[in-house]
Amino acid sequence: MSTDRKDWISDFLSLFQPVIKHAVGKEPAWSTLEMSADLPEAYRKPGTLLIGHEISKKQALDLNAAGVSFMDIRISPLRFMVQDNIFAISTNRTEPRDILAEFAMPPFDIAVEARALALSLRYRDLGQHQFPAGSLVFFTEQPGGADSIHYGDEVSLHDYKHEIQYLSEHYPERYMICRPNDPPEDITLLENMGFRPASANFYAVLGSRNVAAVAAIRSGILSEAQYFGKKVHALEQPTTRLWKDSGDYNDGSSWFFNIAPDHALSSLFWKNVLAGKTCFPPDRAAIRRPQDLIRRALNNWNSSATGLNLYNQMWHETVGNHIVGLRHLLQEENGFRLGQRPDADQRGCAALTGRWRWFSGEVVHIEADGHARSDSDFGRLAGSADEWTIHWVRRNLIDRLKLDETGGSLFVQNQYGDGGEAARLA
DSSP: OOHHHHHHHHHHHHTTHHHHHHHHTSOOOOOOOOTTSOOOGGGGSTTOEEEESSOOHHHHHHHHHHTOEEEEEEEOSOOSSSSSOOEEEEESSHHHHHHHHHHSOOHHHHHHHHHHHHHHHTTSOSSGGGOOTTEEEEEOOOOOOTTSTTTTOOOOGGGGHHHHHHHHHHOSSEEEEOOTTOOHHHHHHHHHTTOEEOOOOHHHHHHOTTEEEEEESSOHHHHHHGGGTOEEEESSOOSSOBOOSTTGGGGSSOOBEEEOHHHHTSHHHHHHHHHTSOSSOOOGGGTOOHHHHHHHHHHHHHHHHHHHTOTTHHIIIIIIHHHHHHHHHHIIIIIHHTTOOOSBOTTGGGGTOEEEEOTTSOEEEEOTTSEEEOSSOEEEEEEETTEEEEEETTTTEEEEEEEOTTSSEEEEEETTSOEEEEEEOO
């Protein structure tokens, strides 16, 4: 590791020093370890929480074997976000992981930003218009610079010949975006399997409606592509696996959660992490600014439309509907969460307040103020007496509820006729 890299990591971790000190009430110990170095005995003591940047696989295995908890803090691969320097944080312990999931930026929010960016690029020519419908784009990029955790670990595409053959059999339209220093034998392999060279801005690629899938050995592009609705083919597990869906992180893998700086650099966040439970819930209202997304989605289109004189029927048919849909999504998500009062009779909510095992198997929390949330969605309660509905925002489902006389179970049925009994847990 270079001296400059060591200094950068030290300065990066020092960002968290004052907020952690405030959270624990004392000065934490800090030192810099080489990524390939053995773990000192001082770090193996039970009850230790180690905080690092780009903790290597070797060190992670060593920490797990020693029973030491760690937090790995990185810069998120998401580079299209309105906010700069989103943190990607992972941990090897269940309790802090649950708190990370609670403070993480909801994948829905990130997908809306991706949609806004794709819309802003749609009518610009950044190379994306060369791809026909259903295209696969292969990126030869893979992290492996001199200061990378993959230094010396760069692999050849020939090691993944069978996987690339699979892609060539399933995608008739195949393209590759290469780097200047790619090994000639790798380019030849792709060419022999029918991949045609292309040059395009990769955000324009991700935003293109004609690109169905992207592939790479390992690249931050793959972490971003999932939010643009692209099918992702990772030939090797990405370095920073971003959490996308509720429950994903329960599979035992090392998922990284996107944490906004407002949270990651607050003592409130670290008080929760160090306590191992959510004592102080996140204030999500401070994170979202939907008007910025709308402005971002419109700006490039407006400048292009002015130059091309496109304010006509084409606007209404191809863009107007997308803007309306984007506004609707933002209002549903942010209007609800930014303090819109639920439509339910607040006094009647008490009968339904608590935790319920839904007919689908997931646990649903109904709050006294009329909010409802599950592992995969959130919604609001409406109605009064014994006639209730929950409008689930992300899935656009409406559950109709009927409470039995004992108050211990609910009959639930959605607008499509699916339903069953929900049992009270608490």
